[in-house]
């Protein structure tokens with residue numbers, strides 16, 4: 009579910025690693041400190057890791073280097089092909105998405121970078137509710153993504169992008185489902201997690217939730 013943006017990723021897959029390297033001026037700030045963000049998510053993960061929206065495998069690569077067992081989930085065939093080309097057969101990357109995926113038996117950490125905004129808020133809540141069954145006490149959800157401290161901050165980001173002439177970015181901020189920190193905080197607390205947020209750049213925050 010939440011697969012309505014997949015055509016975009018089929019096309020973007022070949023140049024995606026150039027974009028995260030800062031080659032697209034509109035997205036430079038979104039991907040500022042990309043390596044540091046992936047390292048930070050990796051440092052917070054432990055045990056058997058379930059990763060959603062693997063993309064070209066950049067986070068997966070770091071998790072594997074840390075010696076963690078990773079089960080990857082990625083709905084775009086083109087992205088999966090690039091990730092498998094990069095990683096070889098050291099880990100399994102399955103077709104699936106945040107809500108519909110082959111469930112591993114036990115999971116210690118659920119991680120994702122730059123992907124959770126493909127779900128509507130209603131879908132985000134359903135996904136978070138379902139992860140409770142997979143994680144043991146002390147298990148974690150660690151997601152890095154664009155999110156906002158308030159709806160007003162989201163609106164301001166859209167108008168700033170328009171003013172800078174970044175029309176692709178403005179369109180993206182208006183059409184995908186960027187949420188607010190207070191929304192995620194309340195959903196996670198309701199489902200029995202303690203949660204904290206750390207800002208990484210003007211767009212991206214890391215959300216770290218621990219199952220109580």
Ligand SMILES: C[S@@+](CC[C@H](N)C(=O)[O-])C[C@H]1O[C@@H](n2cnc3c(N)ncnc32)[C@H](O)[C@@H]1O
Pocket residue numbers: 009010011013014017028060061062063064065066067081082083084087104105106107120121122123126127
């Ligand atoms: C911006 S890329 C991020 C890739 C990688 N995680 C990274 O940090 O570089 C977003 C990825 O999420 C995937 N995606 C899109 N919709 C998804 C969904 N509903 N569930 C899981 N992944 C999804 C896309 O195919 C794409 O590979």
